[in-house]
């Protein structure tokens with residue numbers, strides 16, 4: 001019996017019959033010479049876009065073109081945090097829509113993405129920071145997003161192992177979003193790939209895009225290592241490679257690429273039940289189901305297209321971690337790796353048309369595009385199909401930099417390395 005849908009029954013049947021009836025997760029398609037829509041980039045965003053393009057808009061003559069393997073970019077390298085604790089008007093509805101999609105994702109795509117709403121706790125260390133978090137929490141609640149401002153004792157009851165008083169940055173409290181948490185990054189990519197494939201989208205791996213053909217301000221085709229592919233519409237969803245791909249079409253983007261590292265320790269008994277972020281530096285930590293502590297911090301200060309980091313940031317991240325959680329000094333880091341993030345000038349993304357007809361852009365996700373995966377796919381698919389921005393992504397226009405309508409969530413100004 002060919003089980004196309006994953007279920008408890010399928011698990012039992014296959015267990016009893018020697019696991020012979022599982023079908024491939026997705027087909028490894030060979031590129032055809034023409035599609036209605038070509039999506040460049042087989043990360044979470046590209047695959048989610050392909051899925052919603054087919055599911056919501058009935059566009060199935062589409063291909064996702066990936067230079068490596070599915071999930072070889074940031075989608076498989078991130079620290080898996082999902083949340084919608086945003087402040088700015090352009091951001092809150094978008095990220096809350098993403099959170100709602102996460103909440104129904106596994107049923108929708110019939111894949112266990114291990115969505116775990118374990119709570120995201122942002123620590124504060126000063127009165128001024130408490131006021132800023134109170135404002136953020138109020139803005140969230142006004143938009144129907146859950147938020148709780150906790151004092152020191154409430155935080156201590158939740159996470160007693162942190163350094164509360166006898167530390168350089170005493171913890172005064174925190175802003176908690178209980179619906180935030182983590183999702184298994186690889187599973188998200190595999191689940192979207194499988195769901196898009198089921199609807200007829202071609203997933204083409206090991207196919208690098210080397211050129212974008214534009215005739216008279218209209219995109220006509222892409223050049224790849226496996227030949228030329230013609231398309232009516234070409235969608236860029238390549239994260240840290242956005243500026244390089246856009247340059248192939250003659251566009252210059254307000255984006256810088258930087259490496260961002262992540263770290264995993266040896267497995268320890270369950271300790272960190274939530275996602276915790278440090279308020280006096282850049283550090284975030286959670287614990288994986290295998291027991292490893294997963295954490296990260298700042299991007300590298302220089303621009304790069306290399307998917308690897310350097311030792312000064314290792315020191316910086318570990319120093320920040322030790323400031324709130326001294327017991328970290330007793331565990332060993334067993335793995336670290338780097339990804340290539342697309343830092344925009346205001347720290348917020350771009351989902352928009354471009355000056356070239358038929359060429360669409362999804363970029364500028366900085367540190368935070370994993371949590372956006374479902375909504376980015378949803379809104380980008382809408383943009384590609386209807387050539388109009390989706391209302392939830394209406395603020396993510398490319399011309400906002402020229403018009404001065406920045407969405408500066410961090411309040412750091414036009415400084416990509418500070419977002």
Ligand SMILES: Cc1cc2nc3c(=O)[nH]c(=O)nc-3n(C[C@H](O)[C@H](O)[C@H](O)COP(=O)(O)OP(=O)(O)OC[C@H]3O[C@@H](n4cnc5c(N)ncnc54)[C@H](O)[C@@H]3O)c2cc1C
Nearest residue numbers: 041043044045067073074075078079081209339369370371
């Ligand atoms: C270390 C790290 C930790 C992070 N932690 C978090 C987190 O906790 N929470 C969160 O929300 N976000 C996090 N992020 C950010 C998040 O991972 C990214 O914003 C998001 O994954 C970007 O979208 P994507 O999944 O489509 O990108 P990617 O997976 O990078 O997809 C882009 C794809 O394009 C492909 N590509 C590039 N050039 C070409 C070409 N010429 N031809 C064909 N294909 C091409 C790449 O191979 C890649 O697979 C983190 C990022 C890193 C690096």
